[in-house]
Amino acid sequence: MLDDTDRRILRQYQADPEAGASVIAERAGVTASTMARRLERMQSAGILRGVRGEVNWPALGYAVEVSLRVTLDKTQPRAFDEFIAAARRVPEVIEIQTFLGQVDVRLSVIARDMGHYQQVYRDQVLPLPHIADIEALMHVARVKSDESLPL
Structure with missing residues (x-):
């Protein structure tokens, strides 16, 4: 279901979710538009449940x-x-x-x-x-x- 590019994007996204899209894309070795498309696909598939705030x-x-x-x-x-x-x-x-x-x-x-x-x-x-x-x-x-x- 996930390929190597998806895994790289998810690793970077998990490591620093507050980094900007361009930073995460660069770290994952993809363009910002590729990353956005893949994140949207993973959200539609239910792999990513969304972004949330963590309260201390x-x-x-x-x-x-x-x-x-x-x-x-x-x-x-x-x-x-x-x-x-x-x-x-x-x-x-x-x-x-x-x-x-x-x-x-x-x-x-x-x-x-x-x-x-x-x-x-x-x-x-x-x-x-x-x-x-x-x-x-x-x-x-x-x-x-x-x-x-x-x-």
Whole structure:
């Protein structure tokens, strides 16, 4: 699906997405128009999902991040759908992942401090539907956070 030129463009784009189009094209060894056409094709194909801004949550006063591992009551036929729909409405839930295995869902929750986290947990997380068990893991450090692919 991707040829060597596409991979070179993606490598350069991942390495420095804020570089100008002409800089990325030069580093990838293609013209700016070739790069633009190929990026557009990759966006149309769903390979590139778009450009986004990354917010530094601690800089905005969110000092606490907790991973909640949730096991759902799977005797309810719509447990996953109803839980996920409700969890999406909690503003402090910044990520939802589903799994196969003992843990069904992982929520990543941010809060300003422990008091705020306790309020979010009690008032917004615990009332979520179909929870059979929940385990909290307090984040200490983010050692690696990288969505770049080895192309």
